[in-house]
Amino acid sequence: MRDFPFTAVVAQDQLKMSLLLNAIDPRIGGVLIRGDKGSGKTTLARALSELLPNGAPFIEVPAGATEDRVKGSVDLAKMVSDGTVASTGGLLAEANGGVLYVDEVNLLADHIVDLLLDAAATGVNRIERDGVSAVFPAKFVLIGSMNPEEGELRPQLLDRFGLSVEVDGIVNPEHRSLALMRRLEFDSNPEAFCKLFEQEQDQLRQRLGESQNVNRDHPMGLSAELSKELFKVVTELCISYGAQGLRADLTMARAAAAHAALSGRDRVETEDIKAVAPLVLAHRARRDPLQGFEDSRSVSDLVEQIHRNSESKGGGSSKSQSQAEGADERAGEGPERSGPRPKLSEKPSGSSLTLGFGDGPIIRSAIQQNTKGIYSDRVGGGPKGPTPSGYSRRIEGVSDRRGVGVDVVGTITTAALRRSTGSMLESGSFVGPEDIVMSEKLAKQGRTILVGLDLSGSIGIKSRIQLASTVIESLLLDAYQTRDRVGVIVIAEGTARVLQRPTRSVEMIRAKLSGIVTGGITPLAMGIDLLTEQAKTCRQLGENPYCILVTDGRATGGEFAFQEALQAAQRFGSESIPSCIIDIEDSPVNMGLARKLAKETGSQLISYPELAQLITSSGVKHALFR
Numbered sequence: 001m002r003d004f005p006f007t008a009v010v011a012q013d014q015l016k017m018s019l020l021l022n023a024i025d026p027r028i029g030g031v032l033i034r035g036d037k038g039s040g041k042t043t044l045a046r047a048l049s050e051l052l053p054n055g056a057p058f059i060e061v062p063a064g065a066t067e068d069r070v071k072g073s074v075d076l077a078k079m080v081s082d083g084t085v086a087s088t089g090g091l092l093a094e095a096n097g098g099v100l101y102v103d104e105v106n107l108l109a110d111h112i113v114d115l116l117l118d119a120a121a122t123g124v125n126r127i128e129r130d131g132v133s134a135v136f137p138a139k140f141v142l143i144g145s146m147n148p149e150e151g152e153l154r155p156q157l158l159d160r161f162g163l164s165v166e167v168d169g170i171v172n173p174e175h176r177s178l179a180l181m182r183r184l185e186f187d188s189n190p191e192a193f194c195k196l197f198e199q200e201q202d203q204l205r206q207r208l209g210e211s212q213n214v215n216r217d218h219p220m221g222l223s224a225e226l227s228k229e230l231f232k233v234v235t236e237l238c239i240s241y242g243a244q245g246l247r248a249d250l251t252m253a254r255a256a257a258a259h260a261a262l263s264g265r266d267r268v269e270t271e272d273i274k275a276v277a278p279l280v281l282a283h284r285a286r287r288d289p290l291q292g293f294e295d296s297r298s299v300s301d302l303v304e305q306i307h308r309n310s311e312s313k314g315g316g317s318s319k320s321q322s323q324a325e326g327a328d329e330r331a332g333e334g335p336e337r338s339g340p341r342p343k344l345s346e347k348p349s350g351s352s353l354t355l356g357f358g359d360g361p362i363i364r365s366a367i368q369q370n371t372k373g374i375y376s377d378r379v380g381g382g383p384k385g386p387t388p389s390g391y392s393r394r395i396e397g398v399s400d401r402r403g404v405g406v407d408v409v410g411t412i413t414t415a416a417l418r419r420s421t422g423s424m425l426e427s428g429s430f431v432g433p434e435d436i437v438m439s440e441k442l443a444k445q446g447r448t449i450l451v452g453l454d455l456s457g458s459i460g461i462k463s464r465i466q467l468a469s470t471v472i473e474s475l476l477l478d479a480y481q482t483r484d485r486v487g488v489i490v491i492a493e494g495t496a497r498v499l500q501r502p503t504r505s506v507e508m509i510r511a512k513l514s515g516i517v518t519g520g521i522t523p524l525a526m527g528i529d530l531l532t533e534q535a536k537t538c539r540q541l542g543e544n545p546y547c548i549l550v551t552d553g554r555a556t557g558g559e560f561a562f563q564e565a566l567q568a569a570q571r572f573g574s575e576s577i578p579s580c581i582i583d584i585e586d587s588p589v590n591m592g593l594a595r596k597l598a599k600e601t602g603s604q605l606i607s608y609p610e611l612a613q614l615i616t617s618s619g620v621k622h623a624l625f626r
Contacts, residue, residue: 553593
C-alpha cells in the first residue's frame with residue numbers, strides 16, 4: 001500500500017524542512033519532533049523515505065525493542081546449522097540508506113536511545129559481544145517523536161538530536177478542512193490520490209538528489225560553502241543562547257549548508273542561519289527543565305546584530321566597534337550573554353505556590369543513599385537511566401538456581417568457538433555440558449519519589465512558601481536528570497489530595513504546582529496516611545518508594561489534631577518506608593513538632609536552618625550524612 005505523499009501534507013513547514021535537511025546531510029543528527037498526537041509526525045516520517053533514492057527502507061523501532069534487536073547480535077541460525085560464528089546487524093543495519101523512526105522516543109530505554117544516536121552520528125553500527133566483532137553500515141535519517149506530557153528526555157539525549165521541532169495540530173479552518181479532504185481522498189483511493197502529487201514528488205526528489213551531490217568534495221564535508229564571517233556568526237549565536245559544547249555549532253553549520261543547497265545555492269547566507277537556528281537551539285538553549293523552550297529574543301535580530309558587529313570589528317574602526325558594543329549593552333543580549341536567569345528573590349508575592357530557581361540539589365544525596373543496592377527483575381531508572389547491568393557466569397555444584405537461567409547466546413557461542421578450533425565432542429552433539437553458560441541479570445530499580453507538601457495556613461508566611469518552592473524545584477530538577485518518577489500530595493484548604501500520581505513529566509507537575517493556593521486548616525494526619533497509602537501502592541507494583549514530607553509539623557483542625565498526626569506517623573513508620581521530613585518551621589520558639597513526627601516515622605530530619613544552608617552549600621552530601 002502506498003504511503004501518504006510528502007508534498008500532500010498540509011502546513012507543518014518547519015518539520016518538512018527539518019526532515020529534508022537531514023535527508024541532504026544525515027550527519028546533522030536527526031530530528032526530534034515534539035507535539036501532540038495526530039499532528040502528522042508519523043505520516044511525514046514515512047513519506048520522507050519515498051523521496052530518498054533506491055527504494056529507501058523505513059524502519060520503525062518498537063517501544064519495547066531490546067538491545068539485541070536494535071543493535072544486532074550473533075546469528076543463532078547460522079551458528080546452529082553449520083557452526084559458523086556470524087552476526088546480524090539488527091534494526092540499525094536494516095535502516096541503512098533510509099529512515100529510522102522512533103515513536104514516543106521519550107518512553108524508550110535511555111541506553112537504546114544512546115545506541116540510535118551513536119549510530120546516527122557515526123554512520124556505522126559496531127557489535128562487540130559474545131565473542132563476536134562486526135561492523136555494519138548504518139547511514140540513515142533518525143526521526144524521533146514525543147509528547148512532552150508523557151515525560152521528558154534526559155538533557156544528555158536532548159543535546160544529541162540535531163534538530164528539534166515543535167508541532168501543533170492545525171488550527172486554521174481552511175488548512176484543517178483541506179487536510180481532512182486530502183486524507184479522506186487518500187483513504188478512498190490511494191493510487192489515484194498519489195498520482196495527483198506525482199509531479200510535485202518527482203520535483204522534490206530531484207531537488208534532494210541535486211542537493212546531496214552539491215559540494216561532495218568540500219574539504220569540510222558541508223553541502224555549501226560557509227565563509228569565515230558566517231562561521232563566527234554561528235559560534236557567537238550558539239554562545240549567546242548558552243549552548244554547551246560544540247555540538248550545536250557543528251549542527252548549525254551543517255544545517256545551514258544543507259539549507260543553502262536545498263535552495264539551489266553553493267554558498268551559505270545569513271538567511272540560511274536564520275532559518276535553521278531555532279531548530280538547532282530550541283532544545284539546547286534551555287538551561288532549566290522548569291523553564292519553557294521559548295526565548296524572548298529574536299533569532300533573526302540576534303543574527304543580524306552579530307553579523308553587523310563582525311563586519312564592524314573586521315573593518316578595524318574603533319569607533320564602530322565601540323558603538324556596536326554599546327548597542328550590545330543597551331540591548332542586553334550581546335553574544336557573551338546567555339540571557340537573564342530569574343532569581344529566587346524575584347518571585348511574585350502572594351499566596352500561590354510559585355517555583356523558584358534555586359540551584360541546590362537538596363534531596364539527591366538522601367534518596368541515592370537510601371536506594372543503593374536495590375535491584376529487581378524489571379528494568380527501571382537510576383542515575384544513568386534504565387540500563388540493565390547484566391553478567392554471565394558458569395555455575396557448578398549450585399543447588400539453588402532461582403533467578404539464574406541458561407544463557408542461550410553464550411552457550412551456542414562457546415560451542416561454535418570450540419568447534420572452530422577443531423575440538424569436537426565424542427557424542428557428535430553440537431553443545432556439550434562444558435559449553436553451558438548460566439547467566440544472572442540484575443537491573444537497577446527505578447525510584448518513585450512521593451512528596452507531601454504541607455501548604456496550609458500554618459506555613460502561609462511568604463519565606464516558608466518560597467523555601468518549599470525551592471525544595472520541590474530542586475527535586476524536579478534531579479528527577480528530570482535521573483529519570484525517576486515523582487508524585488505529589490498536597491495538604492491544604494482543610495484536606496489532603498493527590499495532586500499528581502507518579503510521573504516522569506516535569507512539565508506536568510510544574511503546571512499543576514504553579515497555580516496552587518495555600519491556606520486553611522492542616523489535616524496533617526490525613527496527609528501522612530495518604531502518603532503511606534501511595535507508598536504501599538508503589539510497593540505492590542514492584543516499585544521502590546521514597547517519601548518526602550515538607551511541613552512545620554503544626555497540625556490544626558481539632559483538639560487532638562497533632563496526636564492524630566503522631567498516630568498516622570506511627571502507621572507510616574510500621575511500613576519501614578525510606579523517608580525524609582523537611583522541617584520548615586522558622587519561628588523564634590521552635591516547638592519541635594516535625595522532629596517528633598520524624599521519630600515516629602523513622603525518617604531523616606532536615607531542619608529549617610540546615611535546609612537554608614544546604615541551598616547555598618556545595619557540600620550537600622557531607623552536610624546530610626556527617
